[in-house]
Amino acid sequence: MHTELLPGIDWVGFVDWNIRDFHSYNTERGATYNSYLIRDQKVALVDGVKKAAAGTLLKNVRELVDLEKVDYIICNHAEQDHAGAMPALVAAMPQAEIVCTAKCKEILSGYADTTGWKFRLVANGETLSLGENTLTFIHTPMVHWPDSMFTYVPEKKLLFSMDGFGQHIASSERFDDELPLDTLMEEAKIYYANIVYPYGAQVQKVLKAAAGLDIQMIAPSHGVVWRKNLPAILAAYEKWSTKTADKKVVIFYDSMWESTEIMAQAIYEGVLSVPGVTCQMMHVRKSTLTEISTAAMDAKCCALGSSTLNGLPLPQMAAVMNYLQGLRFPIQHTVAFGSLGWGKNAVDEISAWFEKVSWTPAADAIKCKWRPTPEILAQCVEAGKTLALKTSE
Numbered sequence: 001m002h003t004e005l006l007p008g009i010d011w012v013g014f015v016d017w018n019i020r021d022f023h024s025y026n027t028e029r030g031a032t033y034n035s036y037l038i039r040d041q042k043v044a045l046v047d048g049v050k051k052a053a054a055g056t057l058l059k060n061v062r063e064l065v066d067l068e069k070v071d072y073i074i075c076n077h078a079e080q081d082h083a084g085a086m087p088a089l090v091a092a093m094p095q096a097e098i099v100c101t102a103k104c105k106e107i108l109s110g111y112a113d114t115t116g117w118k119f120r121l122v123a124n125g126e127t128l129s130l131g132e133n134t135l136t137f138i139h140t141p142m143v144h145w146p147d148s149m150f151t152y153v154p155e156k157k158l159l160f161s162m163d164g165f166g167q168h169i170a171s172s173e174r175f176d177d178e179l180p181l182d183t184l185m186e187e188a189k190i191y192y193a194n195i196v197y198p199y200g201a202q203v204q205k206v207l208k209a210a211a212g213l214d215i216q217m218i219a220p221s222h223g224v225v226w227r228k229n230l231p232a233i234l235a236a237y238e239k240w241s242t243k244t245a246d247k248k249v250v251i252f253y254d255s256m257w258e259s260t261e262i263m264a265q266a267i268y269e270g271v272l273s274v275p276g277v278t279c280q281m282m283h284v285r286k287s288t289l290t291e292i293s294t295a296a297m298d299a300k301c302c303a304l305g306s307s308t309l310n311g312l313p314l315p316q317m318a319a320v321m322n323y324l325q326g327l328r329f330p331i332q333h334t335v336a337f338g339s340l341g342w343g344k345n346a347v348d349e350i351s352a353w354f355e356k357v358s359w360t361p362a363a364d365a366i367k368c369k370w371r372p373t374p375e376i377l378a379q380c381v382e383a384g385k386t387l388a389l390k391t392s393e
């Protein structure tokens with residue numbers, strides 16, 4: 001199975017309809033691992049697939065060209081969803097040179113025995129002529145691994161952007177004008193929040209470099225190829241990579257016997273009392289980490305609440321805190337809240353965590369013993385209002 005992108009350039013990847021867990025990223029719509037075949041005087045395979053899909057990739061390539069005719073395997077990224085198939089590809093096409101960065105070679109050699117593999121290491125800006133087409137290699141370290149690079153084909157105004165601009169969505173369609181744009185932008189946002197977000201400064205560098213290129217098509221290693229809505233996805237990456245927050249408050253909570261949930265609802269009421277502010281409220285055991293992080297990415301303010309269990313936040317709230325800490329969202333104003341009974345409590349733990357991740361409290365932490373009193377609920381409403389007002393600062 002293959003799909004033509006442009007004359008002589010085809011998609012030959014793998015559609016993973018059934019994956020729902022991509023190293024804890026909930027891929028509700030499945031995923032694709034995109035590989036592309038360029039048939040010119042020389043033949044190049046760009047990007048690979050995961051190990052289990054190696055047979056499909058080789059079958060797709062064989063439909064277009066004899067395997068012994070493949071001259072190069074361009075490995076833009078060594079992560080195993082793309083490079084897991086590499087040992088099988090090398091075994092099937094031993095004549096092919098593996099074109100990659102030095103760091104990529106190092107990582108590939110950490111995952112597999114690469115003895116005998118024919119590496120061609122490329123510097124940033126180096127080119128490789130295939131005949132009519134030239135490959136230009138653009139190093140993109142930490143977008144999102146240290147080995148990463150893009151491959152640009154100036155003659156076709158085509159950028160192979162590896163994970164950049166990707167989305168996890170399984171589909172029979174290969175192009176952005178064949179699926180609803182709002183669905184694609186939603187998936188691109190989820191992808192950015194969960195995979196790329198911590199590397200905004202590096203993405204900014206890449207966007208600046210890309211601005212100097214004439215690009216009419218972006219072919220990422222996941223999801224659809226962008227050929228119509230490039231301005232939309234580029235504008236979104238500009239916003240996300242500059243960590244631009246909306247006038248938005250998120251309320252994440254977990255609740256044992258409903259007291260913390262009642263407090264969360266009172267905070268929500270306070271937020272909504274301020275016009276023009278949006279709010280997303282999520283019970284953390286009824287939403288996934290993937291959804292929670294996506295909601296947090298463009299929020300300016302956050303209320304975080306948990307009941308106390310054994311002196312600590314409830315386990316899923318601890319998981320949320322752990323995940324958000326790694327993603328390094330720059331939430332600016334916060335409130336900690338929750339119910340407790342005796343001894344050590346979750347609210348103090350959340351407050352200490354705010355300090356650790358440099359999220360600044362906008363109001364005193366709100367602690368309720370057993371059920372929230374009218375006074376506590378009034379404090380929650382006021383805290384929600386304070387957070388909402390802070391979104392305009």
Ligand code: FEO
Pocket residue numbers: 077079080081082144145163221222
């Ligand atoms: Fe899709 Fe970073 O691998």
